[in-house]
Amino acid sequence: MRSLLMRNPIAIATAWIGIYLAIILSPLLMLLLYPTAPGRGFWLEFSVALGFIGLAMMVLQFALTARIRTFESAYGIDVILQFHRYTSVVAFLLILVHPIILFVTDPETLQLLNFFEAPWRARAAVIATLALTLLVVTSIWRKKLNIPYEPWRLWHGIFAVTAVGLGLAHGFGVGNYLSLEWKIALWSLFGLAALWMLIFVRLIKPWQMTQHPYLVEKVVPERGDVWTLVLRPRGHNGFTFQPGQFAWLTLNISPFRMREHPFSMASSGDQEDCLEFGIKAVGDFTNQIKTVKPGTVAFLDGPYGVFTFDRYWDAAGFVMIAGGIGITPIMSMLRTAADRQDDRPFSLIYSSSTWDDITYQEELEELKEKLDLTVVHVLRNAEDDWSGETGYVDQDLLERYIPIHRGSRHYFICANPKMMDQVERALHQLEVPVTHLHMEHYNLV
Ligand SMILES: Cc1cc2nc3c(=O)[nH]c(=O)nc-3n(C[C@H](O)[C@H](O)[C@H](O)COP(=O)(O)OP(=O)(O)OC[C@H]3O[C@@H](n4cnc5c(N)ncnc54)[C@H](O)[C@@H]3O)c2cc1C
Structure with a gap:
C-alpha cells in the first residue's frame, strides 16, 4: 500500500481527500452511533449535526494552512489555499445555519442572543460566530477594504483561534453530544491538534529557521x-x-x-x-x-510547490508561458535543463511590456545555444520598428506556436491573474489536456 502511494501522486491526493471527509463526517457517525435522548426532533438534531460538521471543518483549516509538506506536495499550495477558501465559506454557512434552524423551529431560543442574560455557552457561540463572520468578510474583501496584507494576516489568526476555541467551548458547554468522556477526549484532541499546528507554524518553524540562516x-x-x-x-x-x-x-x-x-x-x-x-x-x-x-x-x-517539470520526467517537451515576473520559476526550469543538458524541445512564450523591460533577455538568448529552445516575445507596448508579436497572449497567438499534437508537451503558465485566466481558457479551447496544464499563482491572498 505504502509503495503504491509513493509511486502514485493521484492515490496520495485521493487518500488525503478520504481522510478529510472521514474527519469532517465523524461527528455524524458519533451522532448515529450514540444518539441522545429521544424526542428532540429532527430539525434540532439536524442543526446540531451541521454545527458539528462546520466546527470540524474549521478545526481542519489549521492543518490546511500549516504548510505541512505531505499535503503540500500532493496538491500544491495554491490548490490547498483555494480549498481552504471554499471550505471556510462552506463551514461558515453550516455554522450560521445551525442557530438559524433553531430560531425558526423554536423561536424561544432567540433569547440566547440576549448577550447579557444568556448562559456563557450561548455567549461563546455568539462571539465565535462574530469572529468567523469577520474572518470571512476580511478575507474575501481584503483588497476592496484596503486592508494591508500584514495586519490582515495577524487578525486572520486571531479571528480563527477565537472562532474555533469558543466554538469548541460552546460544544462542551451545551454538553448534549459531548457528555461521554471519550467524546470529550476526542474533541479535546481535535482542539489540541489545531493548537499544536498553530504553535508549529508560529514558534517551531521560525525557531528551525533561526538555526539555518x-x-x-x-x-x-x-x-x-x-x-x-x-x-x-x-x-x-x-x-x-x-x-x-x-x-x-x-x-x-x-x-x-x-x-x-x-x-x-x-x-x-x-x-x-x-x-x-x-x-x-x-x-x-x-x-x-x-x-x-x-x-x-x-x-x-x-x-x-508542485510547479516543476521534475514531476513530468517522461514528458516529450515543454511549453512555458510567462507574463512579466512570472518568468522566475520558468527561468529556474530552463537554467536547470541547460545544466542537465536536457535535449527535449522547450518553447517559451513570454509577455513583457516593452523590449527594454524583458527580464533575463540576454540570458534567454544564451540559453537558446544550450537548449532546443524557441523564445517568442510578446510586447504590449512595442516600438514602431518591432516586427514580433504584440498585444495579449490569446488563442490565435497560442495556436501559431504550440505543437499540433497538444498532448505531446506539458504546459507551465505563470503570469498575472488576468493573463493566467485567458491563457488557461485558450489552452482548453485548443484541447490541451487538463492533466498537462500547470499553473503557479502569485496572488495567493
Ligand atoms: C508562490 C509565489 C511565488 C512568487 N514568486 C515571486 C517571484 O519569483 N518574484 C516576485 O517578484 N514576486 C513573486 N511573488 C509575489 C510576491 O510574493 C509579492 O509580490 C510580494 O510578496 C509583494 O510584497 P510587497 O510588500 O512588496 O507588496 P505589497 O504591495 O504589500 O503586496 C502586493 C500584493 O502581494 C501579496 N503579498 C504581499 N505580501 C505577501 C506575503 N507576505 N505573502 C503572500 N502574498 C503577499 C498580496 O496579494 C498583496 O496585495 C510570488 C508569490 C507567490 C504566491
Missing part, C-alpha cells in the same frame, strides 16, 4: 525593475529544490515576526552553493530589495 551575497539589477537577490547558506548546506518551486523569505528581521514573502527560486535546481531570487519591485517589501546590503541575514522556509 542565509546571508545576502549580492543584489543585482535586472531589466524590468527586477532585482536578483543572491543568498548563500551560513553554517549549513541550504536546501535542494525542484526547479520552479518557491520559498518564504524573511529578510533582516527575526522569523518569529512572521513577515515573510513567497518567492520562486530563479536559479538552477542543480546549483547547490547559493540560491537566487528574481524580485520585482511592486510594494513595501519588494521596493526595498535594491537597498539590501551584502551580509544581511535572511531566513527561508521552503521549498514548496
